[in-house]
Amino acid sequence: MTRQAVIKRLRTFATLALMLAAGCATNVTVKGDFPPPLSRPLPLHGGLVLDDKFQSHVYQDEQNRKLTFAIGAAQTAMLRSLGGGLFTRTSELGSLDKASGQDLILVPSVEEIQVAMPFETQLKVFEVWLKYNIAVYDGKGEPVADWIMTAYGKTPSRFLSSDEEALNQAAIVALRDAGARLLLEFPRVPEVQAWLQASRTVGAAP
Amino acid sequence: MKHALIAAALALLLAACTTTTVNEHREVATNLKLGSAEKIVVLGRRHAGHYETEPDFIRCIGDKLNGVPNVEVLDEKAFIDSVYPWFEPRTAPLKLARLEYLLREPLLASRIQQLGVRYMIWVDGNTETTESSGSVSCAVAPGAGGCFGFATWDKVSNYEAVIWDVDDFSDKGRVRVDAEGSSYLLAIGAPIPFIARVQGEACEGIGNQLRTFFTPDGAAQAPTP
Numbered sequence: 002m003t004r005q006a007v008i009k010r011l012r013t014f015a016t017l018a019l020m021l022a023a024g025c026a027t028n029v030t031v032k033g034d035f036p037p038p039l040s041r042p043l044p045l046h047g048g049l050v051l052d053d054k055f056q057s058h059v060y061q062d063e064q065n066r067k068l069t070f071a072i073g074a075a076q077t078a079m080l081r082s083l084g085g086g087l088f089t090r091t092s093e094l095g096s097l098d099k100a101s102g103q104d105l106i107l108v109p110s111v112e113e114i115q116v117a118m119p120f121e122t123q124l125k126v127f128e129v130w131l132k133y134n135i136a137v138y139d140g141k142g143e144p145v146a147d148w149i150m151t152a153y154g155k156t157p158s159r160f161l162s163s164d165e166e167a168l169n170q171a172a173i174v175a176l177r178d179a180g181a182r183l184l185l186e187f188p189r190v191p192e193v194q195a196w197l198q199a200s201r202t203v204g205a206a207p
Numbered sequence: 208m209k210h211a212l213i214a215a216a217l218a219l220l221l222a223a224c225t226t227t228t229v230n231e232h233r234e235v236a237t238n239l240k241l242g243s244a245e246k247i248v249v250l251g252r253r254h255a256g257h258y259e260t261e262p263d264f265i266r267c268i269g270d271k272l273n274g275v276p277n278v279e280v281l282d283e284k285a286f287i288d289s290v291y292p293w294f295e296p297r298t299a300p301l302k303l304a305r306l307e308y309l310l311r312e313p314l315l316a317s318r319i320q321q322l323g324v325r326y327m328i329w330v331d332g333n334t335e336t337t338e339s340s341g342s343v344s345c346a347v348a349p350g351a352g353g354c355f356g357f358a359t360w361d362k363v364s365n366y367e368a369v370i371w372d373v374d375d376f377s378d379k380g381r382v383r384v385d386a387e388g389s390s391y392l393l394a395i396g397a398p399i400p401f402i403a404r405v406q407g408e409a410c411e412g413i414g415n416q417l418r419t420f421f422t423p424d425g426a427a428q429a430p431t432p
Contacts (some may be wrong), residue, residue, distance in 0.1 A: 036289070036291040037291075038291055039289070039291060039293065039315060039318055040314065041312075041314060124256075124257050125257075125258070125335070126257065126258070126259075153297075157258065157261070177291070177292070178296070178297055180292060181292030181295045181298055182297070185292060185298065
């Protein structure tokens with residue numbers, strides 16, 4: 002056998018091995034649309050820091066399930082769609098030090114992602130848990146709050162044709178849940194509430 | 208032999224039937240009226256941990272109600288999107304008192320009014336496979352292939368629909384449907400399925416009963432096929 006023939010066989014073998022490995026893996030790139038919110042925005046100029054790490058976040062579970070779950074683009078789209086529902090004016094920033102003139106700045110980061118599939122839980126649902134840390138700063142860059150916010154989404158296994166599609170759907174439900182919590186609960190976070198109260202007092206002072 | 212197979216197939220076909228029980232409770236004696244611009248929205252409950260009411264079941268009920276004269280049903284997803292984030296699994300009202308509280312928010316109240324929603328029909332429940340047994344094996348060889356075996360599974364549907372009047376925050380009635388049926392798959396060469404339409408029968412049962420709430424008094428209440 003010539004050297005070229007050996008290389009050709011090895012290449013074929015490697016390609017087949019890769020195809021076999023890919024066949025066992027679950028790769029999900031979360032995609033979906035988010036509706037414009039129906040909420041009363043805070044009368045503030047808000048900043049939203051969506052850094053590269055957040056925008057391209059990928060959750061990987063290499064140990065048991067060979068699961069790759071790319072949620073960065075979808076969570077960025079969700080937060081962008083909320084902008085007008087959170088503050089009367091919202092600016093997107095690349096980093097906290099680029100802030101200028103905003104009253105409150107939100108820096109979201111992913112703390113943890115958990116994904117559960119029916120074969121693991123014996124339930125006939127795919128589940129996605131998201132845990133975010135929403136760090137809140139005032140216009141001077143002083144920390145106001147670190148709000149740990151969790152969200153949950155599920156989808157029954159038999160609705161959709163593949164594991165990927167079911168996980169995507171569960172992730173979209175979880176992201177909508179995160180959006181709902183942000184819109185409805187953010188002003189009620191005790192530290193944010195105290196800051197809002199203080200800023201109103203300062204604003205009302207003669 | 209041929210006759211025995213036909214008899215067995217017929218017996219299975221008959222056995223693959225669905226039993227449906229529908230119960231109704233009305234809060235008002237007269238049928239419910241809708242103004243010219245008023246609509247109904249049928250919504251599925253999604254807050255439970257281990258199941259959620261299937262969107263296709265909700266669509267099926269909506270289609271049944273859309274056939275009633277002067278009744279217009281809003282699409283579930285379009286409604287939920289237009290009132291986001293108020294009707295998500297975490298935030299949707301579970302009781303009438305909560306709906307009343309939510310509608311104190313002028314933005315939401317105005318959107319509901321703009322959409323013309325008069326009645327909300329909440330449907331809670333699901334269809335699940337309760338038991339399955341048997342197996343079917345298939346094999347393919349060059350120039351030939353086939354399946355052999357026998358499998359059976361039982362499905363149960365339990366749903367309850369509650370009608371809320373958004374105008375006066377009252378409960379107008381409820382309909383409960385329980386359906387169950389067994390399906391079979393017989394494979395002698397080619398697989399022959401005998402599928403019981405459990406969820407379909409549940410939809411027909413609950414949908415036709417809900418139609419009677421909105422059918423004008425005195426009008427014929429023809430069930431939809």
